[in-house]
Structures are given as structure tokens and as C-alpha cells.
Amino acid sequence: MPAYFVTGTDTDAGKTLVTSGLLALARRRGLTTLGLKPVASGCEETVEGLRNVDALALEAQTRPALPYATINPVAFAPAIAPHLAARRAGVTPTLNQLADHVRAPLALARELTLIEGAGGWRVPLNDREDLSGLAVGLGLPVILVVGLRLGAISHARLTAEAIRTDGLRLAGWVGNLLDPGFAADDALYRDNLATLAATLDAPCLGVVPRLAGEDHRALAEAAADHLALPDAD
Known part of the structure; x- marks a missing residue:
């Protein structure tokens, strides 16, 4: 199974929840895993140095463990x-x-490797380069996390178009419910998901409901119940 780059329709779309959930699912199936967060802002100072909660969630799902x-x-x-x-x-x-x-x-060739970006697809890394350029440079297929709320369809389609414009394959997408009100009308909610499935032209790897809690391990396991691993093609 190749490595994938995980991006989102926006900041807080649920990239870490989905990334850690996919890694947890792979671990259930006995696969070796690796989650990378190359750049993280919003870190806390600890006795061991700066630590980011999203990166810690990926570290917890990486087996065999790495520093x-x-x-x-x-x-x-x-x-x-x-x-x-x-x-x-x-x-x-x-x-x-x-x-x-x-x-x-990456050379460790784990059976599932996920590299989580920061923010959305066009978030800058510096004054000249976008972080998405890492996926482009490495030629990685992309998994898109769609934050399900008002505006999700346009944001998802624009992001998918940008990914393909950059020459990369959209390997799949995951819906992550951010606004419970978005799903209040069940028929309308299903219509929104059907529109996403029809217009993104990539496999849906799952739809994660609104999950409560702060334990990233428990959240990853709960998310895994609603996910499928991407096809390794």
C-alpha cells in the first residue's frame, strides 16, 4: 500500500481525526503503519521540547513506534x-x-503511510512555496477530508480541482461531520453526500459522524469504525 498525503477542505476539517482513524484501522488488520506531520504550528512547550497534539495522535498510531x-x-x-x-x-x-x-x-515502506498536511491545500509554507508542493514533489496520491458543513460542496470541489491541476491523483475522500445541524434534515444530508460522491469522482472512504471526547486514541478507534482503507493502485 503506497504512501498518501492527507489534506482538508480547510483548517479543522478533521484531517487528524481521519488520518489517525485510518492508521488505527490498518493496525486492526495487522498492518505496519506510519503517520507523519512534517509541519505543525500550535505546539506546546514541554520538557521534551515543542509538542503538537495532532502529531502526538499520529505518533500513537504508528507501529512500530518512531521518535x-x-x-x-x-x-x-x-x-x-x-x-x-x-x-x-x-x-x-x-x-x-x-x-x-x-x-x-518513507524508505521504511510501512504498509500504510499517511502524511498529514496543515490547513487546506493552498496553505503557504513560505513566501514562494505551498505545503502541497511536498505531495507534488513526492508524487503522492491524495486523500481529501471534507468538513461537512454549509459550503462543503464548493470547498471540496475546488480543492479536488486544485489537486488534479497539480498533477496528482485524488485517491479518495472522507466526509467528517463538523456541524450537527448540517445533518438535521436526513434527506438533505444524504443529498449533499450524493452530490459530493458524484462530483468528486473519487472513492468515498467513509463518513465520520460528530464524535465527542478529547482522548485521541479513543477518537481514532471510533473514527476507524466508519472508514475504509484506500485501494493500493
Whole structure:
């Protein structure tokens, strides 16, 4: 099973929930796993250094285990766009640097490897490059997490178009319910999902309901119940 890049229709679309859920599902099936978060902002200072809750969730689903620095090599404290967080830190991360960071773990050839982006597809990495350029440079198929709320159809279609314009294959999409009100009218909710399925032209890997709780391991297991692994083609 190849590596995939996981992006979302926006910030907080549910990329980490879906990524950790897919990894948890793979682990249930006895597969080796690897979750990477190359760039993370919104990190907390700990005795071990900066730690990001999303990266920790991916680390927990990585088997065999790897050091945190391998999972999240570039970390920033402010919970803002990565290029702005980097500017405040006085550094300029580049796509070449990120590619160097991820090549060694990718070479481990785990049976499922997921690389989670930050924000949406067009989030900047620096003044000249977008983070999506990492997926382009590595030629990775993409899994799109669609935050299900008002506007989801347009956001999803625009993101899918951008992914294909950049020359990458959309390997699948996952709906993640953000607004319970969006599903209040069951018939309308199903019509929205049908429109997404018809217009995204990629397999639906699942629809995750609104999940409560803060334990990332429990959330990953709950999400896994609603997901399917992508086809390795």
C-alpha cells in the first residue's frame, strides 16, 4: 500500500481525526503503519521540547513506534499559518528541507503511510512555496477530508480541482461531520453526500459522524469504525 498525503477542505476539517482513524484501522488488520506531520504550528512547550497534539495522535498510531522528531520534524508554538509561525521564529522552512525529513521514514515502506498536511491545500509554507508542493514533489496520491458543513460542496470541489491541476491523483475522500445541524434534515444530508460522491469522482472512504471526547486514541478507534482503507493502485 503506497504512501498518501492527507489534506482538508480547510483548517479543522478533521484531517487528524481521519488520518489517525485510518492508521488505527490498518493496525486492526495487522498492518505496519506510519503517520507523519512534517509541519505543525500550535505546539506546546514541554520538557521534551515543542509538542503538537495532532502529531502526538499520529505518533500513537504508528507501529512500530518512531521518535517524535521523525513524526513532526518542524514545529512552531503559535497556532497560526505555518509560514507566519516560521516568520515569527525567524526561520524559513522549504520544500527541499521537508522532503529530506520525510525520505528516511518513507524508505521504511510501512504498509500504510499517511502524511498529514496543515490547513487546506493552498496553505503557504513560505513566501514562494505551498505545503502541497511536498505531495507534488513526492508524487503522492491524495486523500481529501471534507468538513461537512454549509459550503462543503464548493470547498471540496475546488480543492479536488486544485489537486488534479497539480498533477496528482485524488485517491479518495472522507466526509467528517463538523456541524450537527448540517445533518438535521436526513434527506438533505444524504443529498449533499450524493452530490459530493458524484462530483468528486473519487472513492468515498467513509463518513465520520460528530464524535465527542478529547482522548485521541479513543477518537481514532471510533473514527476507524466508519472508514475504509484506500485501494493500493
